[in-house]
Amino acid sequence: MAEANAKRGSQAARPLSPHLQIYRPEVNMVMSILHRLTGAALYFGTLIVVWVLVAAASGQEYFDYATGLLGTWPGLIILFGYTWALLNHLFGGIRHFIWDFGYGYDIEMIDLLSWATAAAAGALTILIWGYILFSGGGADL
Template identity: 55%
Template sequence: MAEAKAPPRAADRPLSPHLQIYRLTWTMAMSVIHRLTGIALYGGTLLLAYWLIALAAGADAFATAQWVFGSFLGRVVLFGYTWALLHHLFGGLRHFVWDLGYGFDLNARMNLARANLIASGILTVVVWAIGLSVG
């Protein structure tokens, strides 16, 4: 009768690749930021829901919400939410380009990642400049 073989010890098992092995690249950073902006959009959507609920709840509740969002910290959070929204949008467009089968060579990947950062930053400033000039 054959003898049963013992399972491998934890030290004998291969390790999965981790951050100490990989060199951080633009596309890796954009992937992490895309995920983080997706998470931030959940928080921003809760703020939007709070604002809409305050609008429906009456003048006093809405005035409080307007005060919160109009404060310095409120505007910083809204500016960050705007950037997260636009960055996530451009990241999704970058993935759409990849889904179409384009942009996989090194230069294209780098250019798409940089364009994502630059476009989201510039468009955030443009949106806020328009918003502040109108309001």
């Protein structure tokens, strides 16, 4: 036992397993972390959706109160973030679905799918909110 400990002590001090200090962030790593974070964020955003639905079922006055709060700048920022989180998680799920069928495992395709996830989520979020704000759908915002 003493020999084993002495032998271990002679090796270079290094972590037992690689971690963030070893790896530089890659796009697929960042998108994987974002997929998990947006999944968690969707739980809280869905509470807002439920709150609005309950407000709609409770009557016009409470519905106006709920949508009035969401129509403020902080409320719009939260809804914008919820939209982005929903779309990022959706496209990340599609990326994982492609991988579930065994496709896209070469490093170029992994990077392409990761960048496509980020681009599609960002572009579609901006298109949706551009439509809402500039088409008259958000005229009372």
